Amino acid sequence: MSMIAxxxxxxSILITGATGFMGKxxxxxxxxxxxxxxxxxxxxxPKAGQTTQQxxxxxxxxxxxxxxxxxxxNVHEKIRAIYADLNHNDFAISKEDMQELLSCTNIIFHCAAxxxxxxxxxxxxxxxxxxxxxxxxxxxxxxKLEAFIHISTAFSNCNLKHIDEVIYPCPVEPKKIxxxxxxxxxxxxxxxxxxxxxxxxxxxxxxxxxxxxVVQQESGNLNIAIIRPSIVGATWxxxxxxxxxxxxxxxGLIIAAGKGFLxxxxxxxxxxADLIPVDTVVNLTLAVGWYTAVHRPKxxxxxxxxxxxxxxxxxxxxxxxxxxxxxxxxFEKAFRRPNADFxxxxxxxxxxxxxSHRAPAIIYDFYLRLTGRKPRMTKVMNRLLRTVSMxxxxxxxxxxxxxxxxxxxxSELSPEDQRxxxxxxxxxxxxxxxxxxxxxxxxxxxxxxxxxIPEAKQHLKRLRNIHYLFNTALFLIAWRLLIARSQMARNVxxxxxxxxxxxxxxxxxxxxxxx
Ligand SMILES: CCCCCCCCCCCCCCCCCCCCCCCCCC(=O)SCCNC(=O)CCNC(=O)[C@H](O)C(C)(C)COP(=O)(O)OP(=O)(O)OC[C@H]1O[C@@H](n2cnc3c(N)ncnc32)[C@H](O)[C@@H]1OP(=O)(O)O
Ligand SMILES: NC(=O)C1=CN([C@@H]2O[C@H](COP(=O)(O)OP(=O)(O)OC[C@H]3O[C@@H](n4cnc5c(N)ncnc54)[C@H](OP(=O)(O)O)[C@@H]3O)[C@@H](O)[C@H]2O)C=CC1
Numbered sequence: 021m022s023m024i025a026x027x028x029x030x031x032s033i034l035i036t037g038a039t040g041f042m043g044k045x046x047x048x049x050x051x052x053x054x055x056x057x058x059x060x061x062x063x064x065x066p067k068a069g070q071t072t073q074q075x076x077x078x079x080x081x082x083x084x085x086x087x088x089x090x091x092x093x094n095v096h097e098k099i100r101a102i103y104a105d106l107n108h109n110d111f112a113i114s115k116e117d118m119q120e121l122l123s124c125t126n127i128i129f130h131c132a133a134x135x136x137x138x139x140x141x142x143x144x145x146x147x148x149x150x151x152x153x154x155x156x157x158x159x160x161x162x163x164k165l166e167a168f169i170h171i172s173t174a175f176s177n178c179n180l181k182h183i184d185e186v187i188y189p190c191p192v193e194p195k196k197i198x199x200x201x202x203x204x205x206x207x208x209x210x211x212x213x214x215x216x217x218x219x220x221x222x223x224x225x226x227x228x229x230x231x232x233x234v235v236q237q238e239s240g241n242l243n244i245a246i247i248r249p250s251i252v253g254a255t256w257x258x259x260x261x262x263x264x265x266x267x268x269x270x271x272g273l274i275i276a277a278g279k280g281f282l283x284x285x286x287x288x289x290x291x292x293a294d295l296i297p298v299d300t301v302v303n304l305t306l307a308v309g310w311y312t313a314v315h316r317p318k319x320x321x322x323x324x325x326x327x328x329x330x331x332x333x334x335x336x337x338x339x340x341x342x343x344x345x346x347x348x349x350x351f352e353k354a355f356r357r358p359n360a361d362f363x364x365x366x367x368x369x370x371x372x373x374x375x376s377h378r379a380p381a382i383i384y385d386f387y388l389r390l391t392g393r394k395p396r397m398t399k400v401m402n403r404l405l406r407t408v409s410m411x412x413x414x415x416x417x418x419x420x421x422x423x424x425x426x427x428x429x430x431s432e433l434s435p436e437d438q439r440x441x442x443x444x445x446x447x448x449x450x451x452x453x454x455x456x457x458x459x460x461x462x463x464x465x466x467x468x469x470x471x472x473i474p475e476a477k478q479h480l481k482r483l484r485n486i487h488y489l490f491n492t493a494l495f496l497i498a499w500r501l502l503i504a505r506s507q508m509a510r511n512v513x514x515x516x517x518x519x520x521x522x523x524x525x526x527x528x529x530x531x532x533x534x535x
Contacts, residue, residue, distance in 0.1 A: 037132030262460020280356030289336025
């Protein structure tokens with residue numbers, strides 16, 4: 021019997037960010053391994069014209085939850101969606117709901133965040149710092165609370181090269197930042213943002229670091245742990261391999277590359293690609309929840325959920341396997357044939373941007389105009405290149421994260437728990453994982469049918485022929501222009517033609533003799 025699964029039985033669990041990528045997998049695993057849990061409270065806001073109930077209904081009826089329905093048929097009754105918006109200081113939770121949360125909650129998993137790299141500092145602070153502070157305040161009023169698990173990111177200290185499982189303070193206190201956001205106007209915030217974030221690349225990593233400081237400062241008597249995952253990718257094993265449902269991290273780039281839009285990137289092939297499957301993060305999170313509640317460590321423990329120091333893979337190998345999978349199972353209706361140029365050189369990368377990205381987009385828009393349609397490719401390409409430029413920081417550097425606490429926890433688990441809540445990335449086969457990841461992107465994100473693969477392959481062949489035809493035509497035009505202008509080019513041309521003629525006559529002569 022799994023001790024961790026047994027621990028969650030009968031518990032009332034509060035999850036923030038349950039509608040997000042990680043939150044859904046966390047809920048799924050909890051219901052599947054501990055179907056006897058009492059209730060999962062989730063803080064949800066209405067979104068995209070859907071009420072909170074409709075959103076929950078959609079999640080529970082998705083493919084991800086199919087196995088759960090077999091083990092826990094009354095899952096609908098065990099999930100309690102609470103209307104909440106973390107942008108409001110009191111989360112806009114009703115009095116009755118708040119009362120229920122305060123009196124019943126046993127465990128909190130705080131996953132909600134804004135993960136946009138370029139979010140306005142005011143909004144990023146509200147979500148990643150103030151909301152964390154508010155939740156801690158709520159937690160301090162929960163008499164039955166056993167553990168508070170805060171999800172941060174391994175990149176909260178990406179300005180350092182070696183990162184230990186400790187909290188590194190930011191120069192300005194989070195309380196001062198929270199206060200200043202209340203009275204500074206947007207223009208001034210824009211001006212001071214670069215100074216505040218310092219050598220971090222974006223407001224996301226900065227506010228996640230502030231969020232950790234808040235957790236440390238406001239922990240009081242709470243039993244708290246922090247988890248820092250690196251780049252979270254599709255599922256490795258559970259509930260099935262390759263599941264992914266958003267464009268964050270590598271997923272969006274895999275689509276852009278598979279559809280032939282993205283053909284080069286400024287990346288260092290030998291830099292460590294610190295990817296971690298989402299089910300691994302969730303397994304560690306649940307194990308940490310159990311350990312924190314049962315063993316009650318004296319101080320707040322931080323757990324790095326990373327792969328680089330235990331089972332490293334680099335971007336070059338990853339890109340190679342992504343392309344190999346495109347060969348086997350290409351994406352439908354590609355714009356161009358997938359290809360990859362990795363260059364760490366800025367000038368080469370700008371050259372490839374012009375030749376491989378901007379020029380084809382301009383030519384395609386010209387074709388759309390000629391055929392009476394609205395040009396759109398240049399706009400799409402500009403947005404893609406902007407996104408890529410924001411991710412470049414992470415594919416040109418390597419970090420070392422120590423994993424003492426994570427390894428200590430692994431050794432504390434029973435063999436059964438090590439199996440059911442496996443977070444040992446040393447067992448991960450990267451090539452297999454990446455192949456499943458790309459297939460998962462095709463299946464679950466693009467919703468493409470595997471039966472369409474032969475047609476997709478045909479389409480790529482047509483694109484290859486168009487590519488050869490286009491290059492030949494381009495070469496002939498360029499050559500014709502050159503011959504018209506340069507005596508030397510003409511001489512070279514006559515030399516090649518006479519050489520070919522002699523070559524052919526040589527072969528024709530013996531064959532004539534035979535006859
Ligand atoms: C070596 C490769 C070689 C490839 C060469 C060739 C290929 C060969 C194969 C190679 C592939 C394999 C290797 C890949 C390397 C991956 C490195 C990843 C590093 C990640 C590190 C993460 C570390 C930190 C981890 C964490 O701790 S946190 C979680 C991470 N957080 C994020 O990943 C949020 C990012 N996003 C935003 O920050 C916002 O999205 C924003 C970007 C501001 C736009 O923002 P905006 O322009 O306002 O508008 P949106 O609506 O948001 O998006 C506008 C449009 O871009 C789309 N789109 C949004 N996203 C992405 C995305 N990712 N990728 C692509 N597209 C995206 C969206 O669909 C929309 O398309 P549309 O609808 O226009 O058609
Ligand atoms: N994905 C990754 O690569 C990594 C993620 N992390 C961390 O993991 C955690 C989960 O990330 P992930 O699941 O990928 O992110 P998602 O963007 O998929 O999910 C974010 C969640 O936060 C919720 N949320 C955002 N704003 C509000 C709000 N105002 N009120 C209520 N809920 C809100 C979202 O709700 P809604 O659906 O309504 O928008 C969603 O459920 C985050 O703390 C992130 O920093 C750490 C490392 C890497």
